[in-house]
Amino acid sequence: MGAVTTTYDPTDPSYHDEADLRRELTRVFDLCHGCRLCLSLCPSFPTMFDQIDARDGAVDELQPAEQDRVVDECYQCKLCYVKCPYVPPHEWQLDFPRLMLRAVSVRRESAKGLPALRERVSTEVLGRTDLLGRAASAVAPLANRALGTPGSLLRRAMEGLAGVSAERVLPPYAKVRFSTWFRARSASGAGRSGRAEQGKAAIFPTCLVEYQDPAIGQDLVKVYERNRVGCSLVEGAVCCGAPFLHSGDFDGFLRQARRNLPGLARAVRSGSDVVVPQPTCGYVLKRDYPEHLGSADARLVAEHTYDAAEYLWRLHRGEGTELDTDFTGEVPATTAYHLPCHLQAQNIGLRSRDLLKLTGTKVTLVSKCSGIDGMWGLRSANYDQARAVARPLVEALRRADAEVVAGDCRLANGAISEETGRTPLHPLQLLARAYGIPEEPREQ
Ligand code: SF4
Ligand code: SF4
Structure with missing residues (x-):
């Protein structure tokens, strides 16, 4: 490309x-x-x-x-x-x-007048994920009560002002951010095994893992450490800019990309690969940064960026590296695995599916769109159509009738949860349980 x-x-x-x-x-x-x-x-x-x-x-x-x-x-x-x-x-x-x-x-x-204003407010509300995430995590129980009730007065006001569907279930905010957990853990010395490392991963946590689902990042770190991969955080990471890019706001997108690139490039130059646990953001780092910035740093970062499961699969298949396949923990008999569009678009094969198969679970692949795709499915104007797009996915999951549902995309998982009442897990979370790594206790 x-x-x-x-x-x-x-x-x-x-x-x-x-x-x-x-x-x-x-x-x-x-x-x-x-x-x-x-x-x-x-x-x-x-x-x-x-x-x-x-x-x-x-x-x-x-x-x-x-x-x-x-x-x-x-x-x-x-x-x-x-x-x-x-x-x-x-x-x-x-x-x-x-x-x-x-x-x-x-x-x-x-665009002019009210539609233009609403569009801009909508992009700001959905795009300022760091600002919102920092504020909401600080008062998580309160923020979750206020934002977590579809159809509430506040949500209707948000819909009127910013076009964010009042009916959507929005992912709740975590009280302790992923980076806070990671730094505290590193300071305590946990995770240092003294064994020789076979890789170094700088985690680009993405807003969804940083503010809303740190459990994915926690399991990622523990699974990587089990496989002798040293983990660090990308310094100064902010939202990748996808919400701005997908709203046609290139200035907003470039601003985010330019804030991220120095930390990403420093991590790569110091010998780490960049690992991204959310498919949309991984796609943006791999494809959109080099194409729109065109700089040597953007190309360097893109060449060293991997989806979280893709990186582990490289260990499994690489020369001189290995993946621990001693799965003595909990393994569900059957798993329905949802392949997100933005992972498919990365052209890396079905790495999460392949890793899950190694654990011994019987995997049914579900390759249907969730209709969310970044912000599109969250906008009130698209709500009915997004649900219609998701219908084949919901049907396929029902047909699979699996013990567990897995998916790499936190946004698609939200739509699956909303439509089926089931809570999908990131494949690395299933891998962690299969190793016998317990879930990190959640602070309420
Ligand atoms: S929604 Fe349709 S037109 Fe848009 S990127 Fe996907 S396949 Fe292409
Ligand atoms: S229909 Fe699809 S494959 Fe055919 S020209 Fe258009 S974008 Fe390309």
């Missing part, structure tokens, strides 16, 4: 020109209409094909509102990028997800 082309480069003035964007939408829709490979991936493609078919194939007759509907129904899962044979360097230079982002960005710039 190379640098972004002019058509998709936000620093090129023509990127922001609406007429130029509309022409590019027409060009790409025409190519897609002739191809139709992505018909079943998401709502955007069937909507587009129906609109063009209704005009007997005259793609240039589509109205801006029709093009915009296709844009609104894209939730940036990236699967069409993975599937498309015409992505750069092909001469057709087709990058559908980036075209959708460009359309969102151009509309964001030209």
